[in-house]
Amino acid sequence: MSSGKLRRRCLTLTPWTLTAVRAAMVLRQKTSSAVTPVRMCERHIAVEAGPSRTQVYGFLEVNKVAGNFHFAPGKSFQQSHVHVHDLQSFGLDNINMTHYIRHLSFGEDYPGIVNPLDRTNVTALQASMMFQYFVKVVPTVYMKLDGKVLRTNQFSVTRHEKVANGLLGDQGLPGVFVLYELSPMMVKLTEKHRSFTHFLTGVCAIIGGMFTVAGLIDSLIYHSARAIQKKIDLGKTT
Numbered sequence: 001m002s003s004g005k006l007r008r009r010c011l012t013l014t015p016w017t018l019t020a021v022r023a024a025m026v027l028r029q030k031t032s033s034a035v036t037p038v039r040m041c042e043r044h045i046a047v048e049a050g051p052s053r054t055q056v057y058g059f060l061e062v063n064k065v066a067g068n069f070h071f072a073p074g075k076s077f078q079q080s081h082v083h084v085h086d087l088q089s090f091g092l093d094n095i096n097m098t099h100y101i102r103h104l105s106f107g108e109d110y111p112g113i114v115n116p117l118d119r120t121n122v123t124a125l126q127a128s129m130m131f132q133y134f135v136k137v138v139p140t141v142y143m144k145l146d147g148k149v150l151r152t153n154q155f156s157v158t159r160h161e162k163v164a165n166g167l168l169g170d171q172g173l174p175g176v177f178v179l180y181e182l183s184p185m186m187v188k189l190t191e192k193h194r195s196f197t198h199f200l201t202g203v204c205a206i207i208g209g210m211f212t213v214a215g216l217i218d219s220l221i222y223h224s225a226r227a228i229q230k231k232i233d234l235g236k237t238t
């Protein structure tokens with residue numbers, strides 16, 4: 001890192017846990033320099049650590065079950081089946097988890113999809129913060145006009161943040177955590193083409209309806225006016 005050069009590595013990931021290990025390497029270095037984009041490592045994650053920030057790109061293949069991935073400082077390892085991060089070398093006061101999510105999606109985009117985490121810009125107001133994104137993934141089938149079927153997912157998200165003291169357990173770990181679970185519901189969207197005649201029929205129905213209602217109101221007013229007039233006339237004669 002001393003050279004100020006970018007480091008780029010492709011990590012092969014287990015389906016369950018992704019750890020962008022390099023995130024914290026650079027946190028203590030104050031100089032900034034432009035980070036040039038890297039080509040994505042196909043089906044893998046590219047981690048690019050610059051002097052002032054780290055960028056992570058890529059695809060992650062996961063099983064269709066609940067899981068999580070996270071970006072956290074420190075060398076990670078397994079300790080009695082628990083995934084832990086070694087934060088010894090950092091000092092908790094130096095961990096600034098300010099982050100920007102350019103894009104996150106679960107599968108291909110369909111026209112009109114809303115990915116709620118895109119362009120999320122979060123500044124960590126305190127050192128050593130833990131950000132959790134609870135994501136509910138909804139499987140979605142998009143039927144195109146030409147008969148093609150796109151199987152993808154949309155999701156909703158809730159964010160939670162707190163100051164983590166770095167110890168494992170209920171205090172949490174500084175980092176950005178995405179915890180996802182699958183919804184038992186599925187959404188099916190179908191593209192439909194509406195012809196001009198269909199549109200015309202709709203317009204005619206609306207206009208026809210307007211005339212009918214106007215006629216009803218008109219006759220109602222006419223008849224009640226006549227009834228009132230009759231009463232007045234009767235009153236005069238008696």
Ligand SMILES: *[C@@H]1O[C@H](CO)[C@@H](O)[C@H](O)[C@H]1NC(C)=O
Pocket residue numbers: 100121122
């Ligand atoms: C995020 O917000 C900060 C402060 O509001 C701003 O300086 C920065 O440019 C924003 N980053 C992006 C990528 O929008």
Ligand SMILES: *[C@@H]1O[C@H](CO)[C@@H](O)[C@H](O)[C@H]1NC(C)=O
Pocket residue numbers: 096097098123124125126127
């Ligand atoms: C972390 O960094 C961001 C932007 O670089 C800054 O706005 C924020 O105040 C920092 N937070 C802490 C706790 O130093």
